[in-house]
Amino acid sequence: MRWVEEVMTPLSVCLSDTNSCLEALQRLSEINSSGCPVVDKAGELLGIVTMKVLIERTIHNDRSPAEVSCLEAVERNPVVIKPSLRLAEAWACQFDLAVVIEEDGQVVGVLSRADLAVALYQEAEFQVKELEAILNSAHNGIVVINSDGRITSFNNRAVQLFTEVSREAIGRHVLDVVPIGLMETLETGKSEYSQEFRVGQRTYIMNRAPVIQEGQITGAVGVFQDISEIKSLSQELAAVKELNSELNSIIQSSTDGLCVTDSAGIVRRINRIFQKVSLGNAQDLIGRGIQEIEEAVYGHPLFDLVLQRKQPVTIIDNKNNRSLLVSGNPVFDEDGKLLQVVINLRDMTFLNQMQQELIDAKRIRENCQELSESRDHLETGGMIGTGPEMIRVFELIRRVAKVESTVLLFGESGVGKEGIGKLLHTQSNRAEGPFIKLNCGAIPEQLLESELFGYEQGAFTGARREGKIGMFELAHNGTLLLDEIGDFPLNLQPKLLRVLQEREIVPIGGAMPRQINVRILAATHKDLEEMIRAGQFREDLYFRLNVVPISIPPLRQRHEDIIPLLNHFRDKFSKKYGFKREFSPEVIEAFLEYDWPGNVRELENMVERLMVVSAGDLIQVSQLPISFKSSSSKSARVSVNSLMPLKEAVDEVERQLIDKALEKFGSTYKAAAALGVNQSTVVRRMARFRRTDAESPA
Numbered sequence: 001m002r003w004v005e006e007v008m009t010p011l012s013v014c015l016s017d018t019n020s021c022l023e024a025l026q027r028l029s030e031i032n033s034s035g036c037p038v039v040d041k042a043g044e045l046l047g048i049v050t051m052k053v054l055i056e057r058t059i060h061n062d063r064s065p066a067e068v069s070c071l072e073a074v075e076r077n078p079v080v081i082k083p084s085l086r087l088a089e090a091w092a093c094q095f096d097l098a099v100v101i102e103e104d105g106q107v108v109g110v111l112s113r114a115d116l117a118v119a120l121y122q123e124a125e126f127q128v129k130e131l132e133a134i135l136n137s138a139h140n141g142i143v144v145i146n147s148d149g150r151i152t153s154f155n156n157r158a159v160q161l162f163t164e165v166s167r168e169a170i171g172r173h174v175l176d177v178v179p180i181g182l183m184e185t186l187e188t189g190k191s192e193y194s195q196e197f198r199v200g201q202r203t204y205i206m207n208r209a210p211v212i213q214e215g216q217i218t219g220a221v222g223v224f225q226d227i228s229e230i231k232s233l234s235q236e237l238a239a240v241k242e243l244n245s246e247l248n249s250i251i252q253s254s255t256d257g258l259c260v261t262d263s264a265g266i267v268r269r270i271n272r273i274f275q276k277v278s279l280g281n282a283q284d285l286i287g288r289g290i291q292e293i294e295e296a297v298y299g300h301p302l303f304d305l306v307l308q309r310k311q312p313v314t315i316i317d318n319k320n321n322r323s324l325l326v327s328g329n330p331v332f333d334e335d336g337k338l339l340q341v342v343i344n345l346r347d348m349t350f351l352n353q354m355q356q357e358l359i360d361a362k363r364i365r366e367n368c369q370e371l372s373e374s375r376d377h378l379e380t381g382g383m384i385g386t387g388p389e390m391i392r393v394f395e396l397i398r399r400v401a402k403v404e405s406t407v408l409l410f411g412e413s414g415v416g417k418e419g420i421g422k423l424l425h426t427q428s429n430r431a432e433g434p435f436i437k438l439n440c441g442a443i444p445e446q447l448l449e450s451e452l453f454g455y456e457q458g459a460f461t462g463a464r465r466e467g468k469i470g471m472f473e474l475a476h477n478g479t480l481l482l483d484e485i486g487d488f489p490l491n492l493q494p495k496l497l498r499v500l501q502e503r504e505i506v507p508i509g510g511a512m513p514r515q516i517n518v519r520i521l522a523a524t525h526k527d528l529e530e531m532i533r534a535g536q537f538r539e540d541l542y543f544r545l546n547v548v549p550i551s552i553p554p555l556r557q558r559h560e561d562i563i564p565l566l567n568h569f570r571d572k573f574s575k576k577y578g579f580k581r582e583f584s585p586e587v588i589e590a591f592l593e594y595d596w597p598g599n600v601r602e603l604e605n606m607v608e609r610l611m612v613v614s615a616g617d618l619i620q621v622s623q624l625p626i627s628f629k630s631s632s633s634k635s636a637r638v639s640v641n642s643l644m645p646l647k648e649a650v651d652e653v654e655r656q657l658i659d660k661a662l663e664k665f666g667s668t669y670k671a672a673a674a675l676g677v678n679q680s681t682v683v684r685r686m687a688r689f690r691r692t693d694a695e696s697p698a
Ligand SMILES: Nc1ncnc2c1ncn2[C@@H]1O[C@H](COP(=O)(O)OP(=O)(O)OP(=O)(O)O)[C@@H](O)[C@H]1O
Pocket: 382, 383, 384, 385, 411, 412, 413, 414, 415, 416, 417, 418, 419, 420, 483, 523, 525, 565, 568, 600, 601, 604
């Protein structure tokens, strides 16, 4: 902005009323001005003389200009302006030549309208340049149109943003250049802000405003900005924010304590669990050094260790009845520079307790199981029986044990009569008393009487001097099992009957009966009724003994017991011999198929034998005795079950025939005779089969 004093023609001296027109003309040409103020002697402004008026007066005057006073050419009341007036204000005053006078009335210069116009033009030009510079230096694109819609301004940024538009935009219609809605602004005259629009791949935001002059819309301005980057940045920011909040939720929802530090160990993030364990709140902890927190919480310089080792470090801190598992994990950038350390803290106290409780519970369960197993064992006294037959026997024993009745146990040899008898004793009220078994068949008749009843001093020649207490007395308050009762001598049977009836005995050579409190059990594998018929056993004794008959089925009738018995004896002998052996499925199958004429005793002996003689840990079918194999085959038929080379099949048939013959006749001679070959052939073949068995893989 400029002022009058900058553009006026300054005057140090004015014309005075004494000056002639000639002098005035000279002065004007000296100061190169079109006019000059005239003052009186007191310095008061009289008016103004201009070149034009001076020339006119000179031309139309007969007198010489030197004789004509300049007062004759003075224009009175000239326009007076102040030097501090703005040019635009001066322009508003109507003058061709104005006198410039200071506040104090001193004339300081003149200003012609032409000079004023030139100055104003220069000022306008400067302002245009200034505006242009401003527009071009603006970060935003600016487009200005006139009332016709033609572009009057299109700044550099606009050119950059609309690269396809050149500078030639100026003068073109805005719709041909940038369709940014300026024509609407022209029509409505309304300003609009933050309008988004897209051109190609880019997004812009724009403010539009009308240009209004003297109430008329004379144009419109659009200022716009490319927000594509901002938009993608803000989208990225939103994604980052979302990620951040997701991360926060993850960190906060972790059941472990989590703390993230920067590479200097300053806490940047921390979750509630970590805060709880650290007894602090996030505000206090964030920004603090992890070392002091570590000192207070778990007392180990974990962060420093991670820094030293540059790898995860885990420590366990057990103190104050608390167990903390803390691990520090370094996080590196692509260049291997440490960025963060993530510290994970798990309070193991509860877990350890749980684990301990679990171990305790397991131990208790195992104990209970052991207890219940040993109770079951106790209830059957180590006797195995899972099938209905044996369960019935066990139940009967349980009931009979509570009473004093005599029990007669029937069953083939080796079925477990003695074991059952003992079980009865242990379940009875006499369990604390003695259990005595006497095998009646194994003791000669003469001895049996003294064994059973005892004898007094010197009762017979050869008797011990002090006498002998018999089994009945030895079994006092307990149980006496008379095994093999079928072999009990007929002539002693009345004496036994008496004992059963009277519950007293008279030792050999004694006179006085002695009271006995013994529960009598008897066992036999013989058919006593048949013996009674044959006169070998007394019927009355039989009835006395057979108060409660209990029959124990042979093993071949209770297949379901075979595997439990096999396992029972395997465990028993494993313990006895200190090694562990298993039976192959084929052996178990053979056991199941076998008839077990010797019952449980035979099975027990077989298991012991196989376990002792077997070289490997797995007992194979090849280790079974030949007789066992042949008799265990379901059908006694000689057969070959699968396709095999003829020679092998012939060998197999030969082997089966020899086995069968040996089993049937018991000697190689008889077998050879039955098979129609020499005995030496049978022996040779047997030797060959044994070799083959030994060579075949176990
Ligand atoms: N059910 C069973 N559970 C475990 N072992 C058994 C069972 N039955 C029999 N035994 C065992 O088999 C062997 C023979 O049993 P036990 O002597 O009781 O038979 P037994 O019928 O009395 O024979 P015997 O008539 O020849 O006297 C013993 O070692 C015994 O422990």
